[in-house]
Amino acid sequence: MLKINTFKASMLFASVALFSCGTKKKTPKQPNIIFIMSDDHGYQAISAYGHHLNHTPNIDRIANEGVLFTHGYVNNSICAPSRAAMLTGKHSFKNGKVDNFQRYDWSQDNVAKELRKGGYTTALIGKIHLKGLPQGFDYSNVLPGQGQYYNPEFIENGKQKKYHGYCTQVTTDITLDWLNNRRDKTKPFFLMYHQKAPHRTWMPDLKYLGKFDDVDFKLPANFFDTYEGKTAAKHHEMGVLKHMDVVYDLKMLDKEGDIKTKYRGYAQSMYNRMDPEQRKKWDAYYDPIIKAFKASKLTGEDLAKWKYNRYMRDYLSTVQSVDDGVGEVLEYLEREGLAENTIVVYTSDQGFYLGEHGWFDKRFMYEESFRTPILIRYPKGFKGAKIEDHLVQNIDFAPTFLDYAGLEIPKDMQGESLKSLLDGSAKNWRDALYYTYYEYPGEHSVERHCGVRTDRYKLIHFYYDSDTWELYDLKEDPSEMKNLYGLPDYKEIQKAMHVKLDSLRAKYGDSEQIENENLDRYLKKKGLKRKVIKK
Numbered sequence: 001m002l003k004i005n006t007f008k009a010s011m012l013f014a015s016v017a018l019f020s021c022g023t024k025k026k027t028p029k030q031p032n033i034i035f036i037m038s039d040d041h042g043y044q045a046i047s048a049y050g051h052h053l054n055h056t057p058n059i060d061r062i063a064n065e066g067v068l069f070t071h072g073y074v075n076n077s078i079c080a081p082s083r084a085a086m087l088t089g090k091h092s093f094k095n096g097k098v099d100n101f102q103r104y105d106w107s108q109d110n111v112a113k114e115l116r117k118g119g120y121t122t123a124l125i126g127k128i129h130l131k132g133l134p135q136g137f138d139y140s141n142v143l144p145g146q147g148q149y150y151n152p153e154f155i156e157n158g159k160q161k162k163y164h165g166y167c168t169q170v171t172t173d174i175t176l177d178w179l180n181n182r183r184d185k186t187k188p189f190f191l192m193y194h195q196k197a198p199h200r201t202w203m204p205d206l207k208y209l210g211k212f213d214d215v216d217f218k219l220p221a222n223f224f225d226t227y228e229g230k231t232a233a234k235h236h237e238m239g240v241l242k243h244m245d246v247v248y249d250l251k252m253l254d255k256e257g258d259i260k261t262k263y264r265g266y267a268q269s270m271y272n273r274m275d276p277e278q279r280k281k282w283d284a285y286y287d288p289i290i291k292a293f294k295a296s297k298l299t300g301e302d303l304a305k306w307k308y309n310r311y312m313r314d315y316l317s318t319v320q321s322v323d324d325g326v327g328e329v330l331e332y333l334e335r336e337g338l339a340e341n342t343i344v345v346y347t348s349d350q351g352f353y354l355g356e357h358g359w360f361d362k363r364f365m366y367e368e369s370f371r372t373p374i375l376i377r378y379p380k381g382f383k384g385a386k387i388e389d390h391l392v393q394n395i396d397f398a399p400t401f402l403d404y405a406g407l408e409i410p411k412d413m414q415g416e417s418l419k420s421l422l423d424g425s426a427k428n429w430r431d432a433l434y435y436t437y438y439e440y441p442g443e444h445s446v447e448r449h450c451g452v453r454t455d456r457y458k459l460i461h462f463y464y465d466s467d468t469w470e471l472y473d474l475k476e477d478p479s480e481m482k483n484l485y486g487l488p489d490y491k492e493i494q495k496a497m498h499v500k501l502d503s504l505r506a507k508y509g510d511s512e513q514i515e516n517e518n519l520d521r522y523l524k525k526k527g528l529k530r531k532v533i534k535k
């Protein structure tokens, strides 16, 4: 019986290789690919990056046995657009998903479709934040929209289902079930294993409540940034002190209802999702903290410190569950003898502010949110514990996977395969990255902007309400505190950065016209009237 199945399977594989696509170049044993992504996971909260906030042994392992990218970036620091860029290998203005509101067109080509044509079995599990039935996957089981931390709904191959438990663990369980029992084991696999955590509102798993209680998190040096020379940043609505809601974000949902905040209702509905058993454990941890908070009547810097510490404790606790899941998946690969020929990628849909500039959230082209963690392991392909400093971007994943699979990279994909960086054969790597952000006017109030980053400098143009430029020397000022734009000493650098920006816009096919069309669509959706538009 086993023999016949194996024979059938190899015939099937051969027929796939020979007839089902014109895109196959060669037929070595194609690697499996596990593309792990979490949501809003700043590199500061991965111990391999050396920030000493927490300990993530399983994620670190990917770099220890593979490569740690120190200059990984996104195209557009917001969830759905970043995911669309990863799927398509294209910038937002090319794949159409410029913000969290526009419809993503699943009928366009994506990396899963190409891999599937090239002989892979494919699955998408967890958060994707792109409406509609995912295309290119043999199996999908995804969260609707943002998803929920406790007892979440999932949409399995188009059908909604409710699960009991903590979302991060549920996502891992579904993933392991697919790997163990559901995938077609005659084919190499491409698995997108995507966690909702550590996205706002940072609700930890019950077992991790209190995990960081004995750590005193110090405010980042620029926590009280006054945004001198940064017009757009001044108008942000993502301050830990000013905008973080103590009930909604920081769980001070007192039973007496004394603490009245804007988002209390939402906090209550998230709490209500828990079953009595879960609530009991939740309350046992939070009730004494709520009581102490009410009694303390904190203000000013003391309140800032308290909020920041609560934020970090919750955020890092949710990261711990993500790290556990990575460990479970790595262990599975080992147990099944699959580790050697499986590429494992860990990344986030963007970075996140952990108090830098006084913020939470993302969106800005400043380093903490533009940059994203990228760690890749492939024992068969390259040796471990390597640090890679070149400029790479989320549009590079799709071409990289196709390259390793021995498949042709569609001409219109805009990213570059990372294979030459990973195996050390790279010669002429890119010297600059292009960035765009569009979701304004909108939540957290980050103005529309675009920009360019080289290994040392960054030029940003904010537009819509304002028309302002910022220039940073990242070597001298890694925290981007001093805007150098317009200073006589930087005249030449400024000029060169403008040339670079124009050339990248031309290279990737961005234009004033596309921007105008996008803006009109966005304003129409929001029911707003157009203001200044100039790039």
Ligand code: SGN
Binding pocket: 039, 040, 078, 079, 080, 100, 129, 146, 199, 200, 201, 361, 362, 443, 444
């Ligand atoms: C939600 C969050 C925002 C967050 C966006 C986008 N608010 O709207 O804080 O910036 O998602 O995040 S919440 O009240 O719903 O938590 S993204 O990662 O999905 O793009």
Ligand code: CA
Binding pocket: 039, 040, 078, 079, 199, 349, 350
């Ligand atoms: Ca995100």
